[in-house]
Amino acid sequence: MDILTITDEAKQYILDLCEEKGAIGISVDAIKGGCSGLQFKFNLENEHIEEERLEIAENRYFYIKKTALLFVMGSRLDHKKTAISSMLVFLNTKTSKQCGCGKSFV
Numbered sequence: 001m002d003i004l005t006i007t008d009e010a011k012q013y014i015l016d017l018c019e020e021k022g023a024i025g026i027s028v029d030a031i032k033g034g035c036s037g038l039q040f041k042f043n044l045e046n047e048h049i050e051e052e053r054l055e056i057a058e059n060r061y062f063y064i065k066k067t068a069l070l071f072v073m074g075s076r077l078d079h080k081k082t083a084i085s086s087m088l089v090f091l092n093t094k095t096s097k098q099c100g101c102g103k104s105f106v
Helices: 010-023 065-073
Strands: 004-006 023-031 037-045 054-055 059-066 075-081 086-091
Touching: 004 010, 004 054, 004 059, 010 023, 010 037, 010 054, 010 065, 010 075, 010 086, 037 065, 037 086, 059 065, 065 075
Parallel strands: 004 075, 023 059
Antiparallel strands: 023 037, 054 059, 075 086
16 A cells, blocks of 8 residues: 555646745645644655655655654545645545644544
């Protein structure tokens, strides 16, 4: 089983963002916050970090920090675009509940 499935749309979003910002990848962390207790935090990375690493394309990576690993295992990372926002979202995460806005979880 793969740690995480990344959709083609999410891969392209990550590649475009890294190219635009001069980064080698994006990392995800699970931090305290939001109305449900925890939320995912994405960061651009300019150098390799010692975390779980998935290669998106040559020299472009998605890093999963240890604090987020259990929450994203077996999930699917997708890119969601609306008229007013564009973001990465996890589908089927191992969370027990999610807030109404969808940005935090327990």
